[in-house]
Amino acid sequence: MIRFSVPGTPPNLNSLIRDHWTKRRQAKAVWAQAVRISYLAKYGCSGLVTEQTTDPGRRRVSLDLQFKSRRRRDPDNFLKATLDALVSASLLSDDSADWVEIGSITFRVGDHVCTTITLQEADGG
Secondary structure (H helix, E strand, C coil): CEEEEEECCCCCHHHHHHCCHHHHHHHHHHHHHHHHHHHHHHHCCCCHHHHHCCCCCCEEEEEEEEECCCCCCCHHHHHHHHHHHHHHCCCCCCCCCCCEEEEEEEEEECCCCEEEEEEEECCCC
16 A cells, blocks of 8 residues: 655646646646655655556546545545556556556545555455
């Protein structure tokens, strides 16, 4: 199991759809970089990224998002940018159903905004 926290939350799908393509591209790139840096900070350059680059296999992806306020949020709005970032970081082979099983997406209220990403070997993977 791989678990690491990323400061902030992924750009949500609603804003990605509304924004101009250049702003959308930049938001996704910033999130992808934050995911990669957070992973490397926990596991190091010689950690799992290098070992998993060839074929990380089918994975279950779970997200735990922490916000400062309690508000209704749509869980799937935060998934797409995170899956793309995990593919970019070579932690997923692809973000299709062949390679990804969606785990839980939970919301919490806390003192700071962060996203905890958990990757597990998927059933049958």
